[in-house]
Amino acid sequence: MNNKTDIDIDIVIRYLEDPDNEQHKQALNDWIQADTGNLDIFLDMKAMWQGDALPTASPYDIQAQWDQLNAVLDATPATTGTAPQQGRIVPLTRKYWWAAAAAVVAIALTWTWLGPGSxxxxxxxxxxxxxxxxxxxxxxxxxxxxxxxxxxxxxxxxxxxxxxxxxxxxxxxxxxxxxxxxxxxxxxxxxxxxxxxxxxxxxxxxxxxxxxxxxxxxxxxxxxxxxxxxxxxxxxxxxxxxxxxHKKSNNILAWKTRCLTFDDTPLAEVATSLADFYGVEISLSNPALSDKKLLATFRNMPLDEVLDIMRKTLQINITHKNNLVEIY
CATH class of the missing domain: 2.60.120.1440 (Jelly Rolls)
Known part of the structure; x- marks a missing residue:
């Protein structure tokens, strides 16, 4: 493997192999600060490195994935390296075990399970x-x-x-x-x-x-x-x-219902809802259009179809390029 997962795993492995190395400490700290979930990964990997058992509260059958990986690794001759400060020989194949495990979880699950002990x-x-x-x-x-x-x-x-x-x-x-x-x-x-x-x-x-x-x-x-x-x-x-x-026709939960409802809604509010729902930037370049009102319901429709209906219904001009929608 040669992806971001490998890089993340390598940062933690290098630190665990040589915790007194200032460069490794700094790299680990920067990685943890970049994402709150990275601390969870580090704590789990540290516990496994030290031989501690991880909790088994995950709702997924992750143990089955571990068993499959172990079966492969057991068939491969292990190479041993220098002992860490705890005074034990730690197989260097730990690095590849964790990298493979991370890849299996990333591919197999929509959820990412990153739980430490608590x-x-x-x-x-x-x-x-x-x-x-x-x-x-x-x-x-x-x-x-x-x-x-x-x-x-x-x-x-x-x-x-x-x-x-x-x-x-x-x-x-x-x-x-x-x-x-x-x-x-x-x-x-x-x-x-x-x-x-x-x-x-x-x-x-x-x-x-x-x-x-x-x-x-x-x-x-x-x-x-x-x-x-x-x-x-x-x-x-x-x-x-x-x-x-808010009135009942608000679109706060549209991300969950996948339905946008506009009941004589001013165009300025429509633009805000569309930007939030589709993850785009919408520019209402003509302020005079802000009070135009839209009466329509869009059930899980592509953005371009929605914009086409708006263009014809309200008789306005709309352009959509990349992540920007301009209404004028």
Whole structure:
């Protein structure tokens, strides 16, 4: 193999083989800082390197993949190297075992399992996915989203963290153990409800579909109680909580339903929804068009088809090139 997985594995292996090497330390630190999930990978690899058993809480049959790899490696003569500081001979074939294991997991699973001893991390790439939590709650993850929760989730607490991206939570009611979502600088607490959390670079947005949700800045008394249809916006390094009541035809959950609904919606709002849904930049170069209203429903349609319908319905000009859509 000769890909990013190899490079990542090599960084950790070099450090484990020579932990006193300052260059290896710096490379490892830079790699961990680049992605919160990399710390999870390092902790698991370190535990395996030292001979510790990894937890087996993954919902996938990863052990079967390990067994297949071990069968191949057992048939290959092992080469031994110098002993690490623990005083044991460590086969250099560990490096190739981990590289092969990482490749199998990356190819076979939509989810990435990166759990260290105390919690599990799940991440999506370009696809959406869903997860059933131990307490029966369901989580639907948008693309490019990463969450983590304790392996003992549901027993003493129901704390979950969203590091980045967007997730919809359908929470099983349990009045004795509150369901808490931690996002950067923000904490959301519920008993049983359905709500959406979006952790973006500018801040966190919380939208409630049913039930009641408390959204608060961590470490402060500043919080708000949200009811169905209400969305709260909490900015990074901010103190104010802005709330907005949305009508039923809002498109906040369009990423999950795959349906965009516009009910006499101003073109400026349409542009915002389309940009978020399709991951493009939309420029409304003629401000006079902002108040034009669109009445339409698009069910999982390609962007160019949507733009063509808008062009004909509203009698406007639209160009789409690469990642930029211009309306004029």
């Amino acid at each position: 919690y599990q991390t799940f991440a999506t790439a370009t696809q959406q996915d869903s997860l059933l939590l131990p307490d029966g709650s369901k989580v639907y993850l948008n693309a490019h989203t990463s969450i983590r929760y304790a392996r003992r989730f549901g027993q003493t607490n129901r704390n979950i963290r969203i590091d980045k991206g967007e997730a919809f939570f359908d929470v099983t009611r349990n009045e004795t153990v509150p369901f808490i979502v931690n996002a950067p600088e923000v904490e959301v607490q519920v008993l049983g409800t359905a709500f959406n959390v979006k952790a973006a670079s500018s801040g966190v947005k919380v939208f409630v579909q049913s039930g009641k949700v408390s959204a608060a800045y961590k470490g402060t008394e500043k919080k708000v109680i949200l009811t169905p249809g209400v969305e709260a916006s909490l900015q990074h390094n901010g103190t104010n909580i802005d709330t907005q009541l």
